[in-house]
Amino acid sequence: MSPEGSVPRRGALAGSSAAAGGAPEGLPARILELGEELRREGVAVGTSELLDAFEVLREVSWTSQRDFREALAATLAKSQEDRRIFELVFERFFFRAVEVAAAREGITEESLAELGELTEAELDSLREQIAAALRDGSEGAMRDLARMAIAAFARRQEGSGVIGVDVQRIRRALGLRAEPQPDLPPEDPRHDGLPRDALRRFEALLRRELERAQIERTGSLPASRPLGELDRALPSGPLADLAAVHRVVTQLRRRLATQGLQMRGHRRHAHVDVRRTMRASLQTGGVPVELKFRPKRPKRPEIYVLCDVSTSVTSASVFFLSVLHALHDTFRKMRSFVFIERISEVTDIFEHERNFKTVSERISTDAGVADISGYTDYGRVWSEFLVQVEDDLHPRATVIVLGDARTNGRDPRADVFAQIASRAGRTFWLNPEPRLYWNYGDSVIAAYEQYCTAFECWTTAQLEDFVRALTRPVIAAGR
């Protein structure tokens, strides 16, 4: 069992013992366990995927870690997110598998005892070597240096016993930072700051070597725990969320463009498709009994989005703004408004500014929606909105409201909202609160819900549900 092949000493040992017995014993069992572990982390691994994996492993040698991993990934992980989880699980799974085998057979790492006490000068050179390795990003050198660093610092101070703390302690002692350190001499690689991902990789290696040492000391494995939400999320965080929102909104565009009420009233203008009619007439001996029509090209939808940015929806407003941002990226005929007590059109800001951060800053500074109290006044918002867009609203338009429908005790003016809904083709409400809280306290969503379709929406998954729901009634009507 040697997908750990690139760890020189341990890998060679484990590999040779397995090779002696011909095919590695229990490999199919290991693969099944890996599949099981992936399922526990939420990757959809079916029986057919596992069969594929076995088929693939007949073609690829299991002695090369790279090929082995890639071959398994190609069959077991079928999306980018799955692939990321696969990497984490694969790493953990085989690390543990090798450690178990090693603990059973009593193999330990060659100790670095000959290192002895390091002088200050030697330590400095170690620091520089590590910094240089990080700058060049050479994986092998980093691994060896991580072991040296642990050995060196284990002697200088007691380990805390908590691996995370020790990792940070060693990193700090080595003076490794991503920010530039201008007081160091310019030829020092740390002078301009170190690449962030190399730093992260080095920390991972430190963590791993410390874990290995701990396992050796205690002779047992720590309990495995499921990947935290943090580990499995894509590295870039908010930007990745933004990407997910963009993806869903692109779907939304397709649904709005190809389906929906824009089709209404177009039947009159149907054009006969001569070619298909002739083709159909062949079945009736050349007599065109059945007329075939050209497909109707739906018109481009027009969208009006109203977005609540008051304090009661602070947690959701970043999400809402990213939805708005993505909508603007996708639709050209679109007008967007933000509101608290009054309404303010922000179409221009979105059209001229690409960067999401700048957009949200400009909205919070220039939009001028807060007025005096800073509390949402839905009644006023509807009246102002109606005045602004009354002439432009038509049955092909879609109005989407993003808000919690909390009026702070003010008049909801559902009658004005009804007017808006009746002029527009379709009206949707996305509410960032769980459905449980609707109509409690000052929430008046029920008053509006009779004129529009309301959705609970505070994650991308729910946004996706909304997009899916958009098509459902249309399909039902078509049958």
Place this chain on the structure above:
Amino acid sequence: MSDTTRPEPTSVAEVAEGLRSVGYLPGESTALVSYLATKLGKPVLVEGPAGVGKTELAKAISSYLGRELVRLQCYEGLDEAKALYEWNYRKQLLRIQAEAAGTGWEAVQDDIFGEEFLLARPLMTAISSEQPVVLLIDEIDKTDQEFEAMLLEVLSDFQISIPELGRVSSRTHPIVLLTSNNSRELTEALKRRCLYLWLDYPELEHELEIVRLHAPDLSETVARRLVEVIGMVRDLDLKKPPSIAESIDWARALLLLGVTEIDTDTFTETMSVIVKHRTDMDVVAERVGLKLGTPADVA
């Protein structure tokens, strides 16, 4: 494209070498998955951002193996008549008109639904081909789920049923590549039948190699600088980040202009080769252009 079909490769290294020989520098997993595709005859689903060489991979495989490339470009509203087959109704009409009076209906009917009157569309072409082909189904995420479902049938059995004619089964096993820009989540059923390959923007060294391959006259230092700058541009949040093809275009443009150093001025002048949105251009000019410095600074 050569006339002779190359025998199936026997190792991953051989595939990597072969793809290199036709001007495509594969990453580690690309070569491996291509090899598995030829070995197992499973379709490969290739995903990744636009312009990382997904389509190019199919072309490279086809010219490396000396197989014909059959391409089906997907779009919204693509239907079976455009993807599978269609009856050539004009020819059928002519056939009926040219018919001498007195021929029985049965005879005519048999006649006009023969292979002669069939217009083969890409999927049909790929399946009925005498020689093994490479079938590229490009941008599968643009189609509807209905089309995907139809494709499942074709991809699992490699056969098409034509009511009037019978069943057409594949004579050879095509290599199938499906590409997707991930604009829509594909169905589990389709994914289950495919090997998965995620292509991302290449690492710096890898991209440098690619640029050097396509613009061999560009000096090493300029090429390296160019790839670094492209990397910086990709890190920004742009509407359309520059693809590999655009790096190559830029390299060629710099070569034509005889540039020896990428500074702010050259960058601003030639930026339009890699950045294609007005708003993006502003962002890039501001964030990257100024960082490059003037020739005086560099010296």
